Amino acid sequence: MSKEVRTIERRALRIMQNPEMPVYLFALAAEEVGQVSDVARISRDEAGKLIGYQRPERRSHVKQILEYLDSGDVLFPNGLILALPETVKFRASRGPATSDGLSTSGVLEIPIPESDDAPRPAWIVDGQQRSLALSRTKNSRMPVPIAGFVAPTLAMQREQFLRINTVAPLPSNLVTELLPEVFAAPSPRLSARRLPSALVDMLNQDPDSPFRGLIKRASSDGIERKRAVVTDTGLVEALKESLESPAGVLFPYRNMALGTTDTEGIRRLLLTYWTAVRELFPEAWGKPPTQSRLMGGVGIRAMSRLMDRVMVHVAVESADAAEVTRKELGRIAPLCRWTDGAWSEIGLPWNELQNTPRHISALSNYLARAYVDARAGKK
Template identity: 80%
Template sequence: MTDDAKHLERRALRIQQNDAMPVYLFALAAEEIDLVADVARISRDDAGKLIGYQRPERRSHVKQILDYLNSGEVLFPNGLILALPESVRFRSSRGPSTSDGLSSAGTLEIPLPAHDTDPRPAWIVDGQQRSLALSRTTNKRMPVPIAGFVAPTLAMQREQFLRINTVSPLPPNLVTELLPEVFAAPSPRLSARRLPSALVDMLNQDPDSPFAGLIKRASTDVEDRRKSVVTDTGLVEALKESLESPSGVLFPYRNMATGSTDTEGIRKLLLTYWTSVRDLFPDAWGKSPTRSRLMGGVGIRAMSRLMDRVMAHVDVNSPTAYETTKYELTRISDRCHWTSGTWDELGLPWNELQNTPRHISALSNFLARAYVEARMEKK
């Protein structure tokens, strides 16, 4: 630490993988990690904007690491990855042998907060559970390997967070909530989930949405989780299916040639359809999946597939779009048993319908057949 105690200096290697973003390899004592870096917990501010990107603390995991760190002879090669501020400075060492063509030796200067209440300069991108254990260990001067890169924006940190955690899978709801917030999704597989995840965000935050406040996301706090009854991953998969399938009602809203999407048109369709579903089944809406299968994954997925058929007969720009949608849904309403009774055609009591591929497929096919048959009878 420098004389004025405002900077921490460490011997480091600079690896220049690209011109814009060097990677620094250095060591910190276990007790210094808490001075330099913080965890960006995922949450939302009062305006609903996503903050951070890290999953909650896993206490059992932290305790296992801590027990090992305090056990005596410790080998701890798996360090941390930090997003460093732009204010870090690297000074190359002098001499003819400071670089081998792959890395350069020098000194890294990391600014420290002037006061205890000031924010820490770096963010932990990978190793949050390890960092918590290291901050609590009695082995405070144990050297910890650190890899750091300069990330000037939160979006860049989130992107690296998703890339780094590809091998050790993140919770699906954390991935789907983070995806709309990064500049570019890390892989084609994740890119396909980016738009539906953004739409789920809209459904959860739009005050006109029947799903407003009902969708459980990774950032949902403990208080709000009590009323959040819909799991976001099921809804993301339902929207993704409609967007990607040529037979999906949302498919035409995407211009595959230009890559543009009519998100306002999609919003209007989704709000029209799901508001009609809510109003047609008021006793089943907003309840936990244990009390209403409509709000569980099996109900959401099956009704979303029915949306592809129903909304093909509705002009969402018409002043009577809501009334038309609700009328179309009445064709199958008396065949549904979301909170009581038995799905006779499926041979299942209402509460034995499960969120499994087999039950989702069976319920989807039944509702589709019932709807088509009802429309044919009314002609």
């Protein structure tokens, strides 16, 4: 005979904003939050697949909330948002006065594990810092307002996580890494970053990529973070610029009429170009920006804009694409000062170049002019 499943039952309101995704409003005691829900920390498994979506714990923030919760008279209206399992059950109350046309009252049943080591049924989509403080407070029976929705897939949870956190912005690198994993971006602004985000993910994981393991990701562990030297948000912006500008070399790879993208063609071009960059500047590649401005935002953005000029002269599918790319980049290589010396035309020592719009524009324009002049035989 199978064991009877243990449940927490709470009076709740069901709100049907979406006919296939009801929202439930109810309360849990502070100590019950940890019994019902857990935090899906962002990380990657051994195969490199993204798991979770939450940023790391902010200890100082949790401590401040905990001190308030333990201080005595507490008003804590800031609720939590939970992604609930499909196994929750809602029983509407009987009688004509149970619904006002906007919500229906009833009882929500949430199954909870018998063992403390077993997985929790729900995931915290918003309020992870508050939930950690609630799990540690002495005021363990304090009622906590909860809004929950049934989310059968991790992709749906990630999508709602991004939507909910639009007002209080998430770290840019966390958004960057999550975007390729959701079915629909929460806003036009984020939608425009979705493809560049996926390309950055490819550059960080592709065995043939010169950027492999060098890009800082929200999911990177301690060992990976020590090796990573390139900020992913800078790469996202660089790729987004090339994809969206008609003058960008990546722009023709998108068929706007059909809504399709030649991602394999983009991959081939990016690997060809950036591999050539690595081979031409081996002393500057893979070092932190404090030692090489090539790997900083100013270098990445300027060299990406140069890519738009260089790669129009390269037949990427040809057998000699790598050789031609190195030759084209070689025109400006002697002028570059990534790790020492000074950029004479810009009037700055190498280590005074900063990741600012003014310096990015100055370096981009200088490299573009030098490349055009070199191809024209002026220098």
